[in-house]
Amino acid sequence: MSSLSSPLVACTDVSKSYADGDQAIVAIGEVSMEAHAGQVTAVVGPSGSGKTTLLHLIGGVEHADSGSIVAAGVDLGELSSSEQTAFRAQHVSFVFADLNLLPVLSIYENISLGLTLLRLAEPEAHRRAMSALDLVGLADRAHRLPATLSSGERQRVAVARALARESTLVIADEPTAHLDHDLALEITALLRRLAADHGSCVLMATHDRAVADEADQVLRLEDGRRTH
Ligand SMILES: Nc1ncnc2c1ncn2[C@@H]1O[C@H](COP(=O)(O)OP(=O)(O)OP(=O)(O)O)[C@@H](O)[C@H]1O
Ligand SMILES: [Mg+2]
Structure with a gap:
């Protein structure tokens, strides 16, 4: 695990604009930040402030226009699109509120599918899928189809996949959109556990103040700029 002195993610003066007709919308403007292994970093700010854009840049979904992003020792600015895909497969898990679980696969199979890119031996893949389902309290529902779960349970599947x-x-x-207060805190506790137990660096965009309060670090965006 990285020490606190070497961040797992370091952004320096990162900017990203989108074209809107002949105008440019600055989605992210000269943002610098660091995030560490073993910690949860919350990204907060009003709708349209650039939270999703920042997460996509750090997750290697999109390229920044300028500035530098180094994540897991990789300089993302240098990557071709196939190298970006390899970076995501090797280093990144995404957890969404509206997660894409395949409806015809059981939740166990949905989680296993997320492991195929890692090319694990079958017993190791099975062990990991079952222990993740156990951790989120869904081991006894491993064979169920997603449609038969409650929305909170489906969200726990998304965390189990990560x-x-x-x-x-x-x-x-x-990750806690559409959940009631107790469930939101439950999902947040699971993400904290992911950071603490696996030493993952968790970056989480949220509108929920109670959820952000659970983070080790809170980063606020307004109009694409960092305000603290
Ligand atoms: N693909 C795109 N094309 C054009 N503009 C975009 C695109 N993606 C985002 N934007 C714009 O960039 C700005 C930041 O959007 P972003 O989705 O990052 O905000 P957000 O903070 O995640 O908002 P929300 O809380 O509503 O999810 C917004 O003005 C948005 O309209
Ligand atoms: Mg968003």
Whole structure:
């Protein structure tokens, strides 16, 4: 695990704009930040402030226009799009509120699918999938189809998928959206556990103040700029 003195993610003066007709919308403007292994970093700010954009840049989904991002020892600015794909497969797990579980696969199979890119031996993949489901309290529902779970349970499957991959970097975009207060805190506790037990660096965008209060570090964006 990295020491606190060497961040797992370091962004320096990162900017990203989108074209809107002949205008440019600055989604992220000269943002610098660091995030550490074993910690949860919350990204907060109003709708449209750039949270998702920042997470996509750090997760290797999109390229920044300028500035530098180093994540898990990789300089993301240098990557071709196939290298970006390899970076995501090797280092990143995504947790979304509206997660894409395949409806015809059981939750166990959905989690196993997330492991195929890691090319694990079958017994190791099985062990990881079952222990992740156990950790989120769903081992007894492993054979169920997603449609037969409650929305909170489905969200726990999304966290289990990240747990099983044991990724260095976990990127969670509004992982507690649509959940009631208790469930939101439950999911947040699971993400904290992912950071503490696996030493993952968890980056989480959230609108929920109670969820952000649980983070080790809170980064606030307004109009694409960091305000603290
Ligand atoms: N693909 C895109 N094309 C054009 N503009 C975009 C695109 N993605 C984001 N934007 C714009 O960039 C800005 C930041 O969007 P972003 O999705 O990062 O905000 P957010 O903080 O995640 O908002 P929310 O809380 O609503 O999810 C917004 O003005 C948005 O309209
Ligand atoms: Mg967003």
